[in-house]
Amino acid sequence: MTTLNTPALVEAQEALKNHLIFATEHPCSLQVKDDNSINAEKRIALNFSRRTLSEKCEEIRDSLQRILGRIAEETGLLCEDQLASGKLVSVVNVSATRKKYDEFELWDVPAAPFRSQPPGGELSEYWGEISAGKDFISDTDNYPWMPVKICEGFVPPF
Helix, strand or coil: CEEECHHHHHHHCHHHHHHCCEEEEEEEEEEECCCCCEEEEEEEEEECCHHHHHHCHHHHHHHHHHHHHHHHHHHHHHHHCCCCCCCCEEECCCCCEEEEECCEEEEECCCHHHCCCCCCHHHHHHEEEECCCCCHHHHEEECCCCCCCCCCCCCCCC
């Protein structure tokens, strides 16, 4: 399986980084198909201000087109040589476990291999993680502008 390195994607194009408010990623769909292959999708959101999009639309579009070209190039190289490694696209090992619940069976596919490592340094101010759900405010564990996680799973002692 392959995955995208979202922080590297942002760093790959200076125009994106200059105009970006923040970036998030979320592995949103992990399924085992009938032939036992895994179908994985990752949602990447690059958030820009409305003014930036109206004023810098062509520059952002061109940057995204260059990134898509590079993703296609790196994916092609990985298809030819599985030991290859790209900056934006990388190979991940994934295993699924079949679990039986009463009268039906489900596949458990871990999402962790598809998540990018949070960036360090200057780029960390752009990074956010959305765990689950659709509401950014209540579903986000790690905000781009805060250096620490909101909650580490702390259980009150009472």
